[in-house]
Amino acid sequence: MNDADETRILMVGSDPIARSLVDRMLVRPISKTGAADGQETAPSSDHLPPDDRIDEVGTIGAAEERIRAAVRTKRPYRLAVVSLEETSGAGEVEAAGRLVDIDVSLPLLLSTASPAAEAAARSLPASQFLVAPRPWDPAVVRSWVAVQWDRRAARRELDRLRDELAESRSRLARALEDVEQVTRVKAEFLAKVSHEIRTPMNSILGFSRLLLREPLPDIQRERVGFICDAANSLMGLVENVLDFSRASKGAVTLAEEPLQVDALLREALVAGQSAALEKGLCIQFHVEEAVPARLTGDRRRFRQVLSNLVSNAVKFSERGTVHIRVAVDEESEDHVVLRVVVADTGVGIPEDRQAMIFESFCQADGSMTRRFGGLGLGLSLSKQLVDLMGGEIGFRSTPGQGSTFWFTVPLKRRRRETEEVSGDSCAMSRVFSWKAEGETSNRPGTYRILVAEDEYLNRALIELLLTRAGCFVDLAGDGREALEVLRWNRYDLVFMDIQMPRIDGLEAIRRIRRDELDARDGRHMRIVAVTAGAMPGDREKCLAAGADDYLPKPFTADALLEALQRQIPGFAPDAADRPAVPPEDAEAAHGERLLSECIARLEEALGQRNFRVLEQCARTLKDLAGRRDGSAVADHAMRLQLAARTHD
Template sequence: MGQSPSKRILLIDGDQAVQDCFRRIFRFSDVADSAAGISPRPSVLEHLDVDTAVDGPEGWRQFEKALHQGRPYLLAVVGQPLDGAWDSVETVLQLWQEDPTLPVLLCIGNQCTAEDRHEMARRLGKLDQFMFLSKPLDTDLARQMVASQADRRLARDELQKVTKELGRALERAQDEAEMANRAKNEFMANITHEIRTPMNAILGFTRLLMKEPLTDGQLEKLHYVRDAGTSLMDLISNVLDFSKLAAGQLELSSTTFDLDAIFTDVLDATHQRAREKGLAIQHHVANGVPRRLRGDKTRFRQILVNLVSNAVKFTDYGTVHIQTALDEETSRSATLRITVTDTGVGIPVHRQPIIFESFCQADGSSTRKFEGAGLGLSICKQLVDLMGGQIGFRSDPGEGSSFWLTLTFEKHVARDPGTSPPGGHKTPADRAAEGPPDESSGAQGGKPHVLV
């Protein structure tokens, strides 16, 4: 309703005796208490004014006027029977059209039978918003019933007021939390940028040193420095991109790249850890996959490094297999389907629904066994979504996992001489008829690239 009820009641009854009775009841209530030896107490009945009307339409006009003046009634007392166009029930229904929460007392005469009361209750419907009061009026009972209905109304309005205040406080707290989150994301973006600058220098000088005349032992040590630095840079990039993604500030770029060079870079970034664990990384590109593409090669590489690094991290023995196939092709674009399969620990069933959430590990205690911030898969999912692709997985606990993604890239205008002609590709309808490919077996045609 938006306004606090004033301490007034509206009495709609053409019986002058009833009007006079209500005026006496509330005008002299405190005097009557004192005369009876009752200590007066704060009550909604103190200074309660009674406005009267003789029939429904007149009462409705007074009620509407009070609402427009910002002085709504605390409750209404409606007599029965009523003269005029509206009976008692119709009058109450009209008042409820203006104020659906208005409490009502129905003053019924002796001629009103139990069946009449039942029918009135059926028509009114809101059993918790009206009460019957029998004529002739009992002064004490009338005062108690008015006080009860008025107290309920005031309590409900106070509760609504408190609820609105709490809602506003919650909105303010949410705004403050969002501001704090934006400040955090900006800080993380700034600090990771500051860390990347010296790390780039370290990696740059490491590569320069690797070109100097060195012994095999010295070169091996520099390889460790380079690989560790690259891993740290990937982690920094993940944190930076996570902050940018959360702030909606990450933008995609589009450049021409060589697919083989991307995978060479991915394997270089992950093979050192795989070699330490005695794992084989197999990379297989199916025939017909275009090598020269256009898109955001940095984000593409980042997704692949995260997936392969994740597979290596959670695999203690066996193989990590990377399969690249052509999912769909047009004259101007190619959709690649890349699958990274491992023979690792797998993902517990109860963790699978949340595996792409931020800071999620395969196991709640896995941060003690497996390093990592739990951002890799979350960032992969967000980047793939941003690039208009899809990502999913299949995992059997104790046997391994298979993550797949599809991304669409523009085809480079000049066809690479090493690219096979696209004439032998199946259409999407052909593939649908054949059913989904078996991801556990490698595609035929290309020679696998194996690193140990």
């Protein structure tokens, strides 16, 4: 805004004396002391045209139009001077007062020689109105105008700051949107990476665990054990990174599920077992008798914290013993607080680093990172998880002598008398101990299971586990094949992978549920969603789509059996029925049955020119031939699959 804009004054009424006073007292530049001594700092303002300084109108109505135009063009007046006639009264004063309704920041000087008008004007707010009886008192007028203009300048500065604040908020909002977008991309990336790692890791761990149940030579058993240890270490790292990301966003959710402390201890020891043996460390653990056998809590988080502490104890100990003790800290009728203590004889933590040991990416010092490796996430994540579970975590450490870490966690007592299947239960041992005297597997053919999984290795693993458990298993390579197979067959249970090509598992589940509603026959296909997804909400999405249960990868044989038993309560090995079928005989019989069914369905599909079923059968035949070293049959099956896909 230029100088002329800064000094724009609106004169209302015909009063040459007031006009002269305004020009002399207000328009010309004055010093800050001029209000007191009346001395002007410039002799004249002739170098600036007066018309650019003062606007004159004859009536209040014309003044209203000028003020509206000034507000509209963002060139507001700094002062309005209204000269009232000697005959003016309350009506004229009221009309003049309405000018500030148009521009609420406009100071209004009422110049009057009418006692009635002066008396009426006294009711106007003094903060914005000045009643100046003629002749004016220069000191009063100048002082009041200076205050008004300072106030106006302050208001303009406030408006400027508000605009800057609004712009800053806008920039901050845009930056926040960018951060949220980056966070979403990161979450999607982590979910994708998690899926891509978990899917093959499920096969690696699954087949390795199966191999460990076979009568292997010692050297081979040791090497398979190394594979399991490495895979478990990798999965532990993946879980820590994912949970650290979730915890940073407050997105970690706790589950309530049955747990057994001794089983979780044994699972947690797996992470450090090989390293302990290599170093010659002794790992001892003791669960006090007062610890209840049946508890409810988040098994995975409990095991994760325990695994992190045990892994650290083994990592930072070169010799000696790692002691693990579980005791009851507090208890009531429905709840119990457990205290877990992990003590080692390792290098200890320097005193100057102990205060920050639970910070992210922190180790005792840089040399430890180089010497022992690791990301420094374990303790930070463990603290966040323990806090989330409502417990506490702490430690004491003596450099050169070792460290003792402890944590508490509140858990609910579980009143059910029947023990759920867990990591140390004998249910899976009975299923896989084929040579044991008098033990049996479930009668083959009792239950038919459909496995929809696009990854061949995972499909083969689930098929093998279920076949050994005595089930008939059919396979589908994606959601579309699963829907087609379900049109022709009935099953007791479906294991449905979520991320598959063509039609994904969630959409396939939704279509199955819609078909059931349309059929109105009361039938309900039991479906277990299988997914390598590990992000918050994955389980809820599966259940919302219509799944009855949820099985995350990588899963153990125990977890698969638990899911089977939850959905088919009658499923259990029958110890009094008949001798167990050796695994090689069971698999051979299952393969023969699948081959016969596949050929029969091929012939039927050819007769009906049902290309979808043809393609699915050809794919199954190709898989069967590949497992039996039937390369010629597999080649023919592949050509048949391609021909069916192109309707050739």
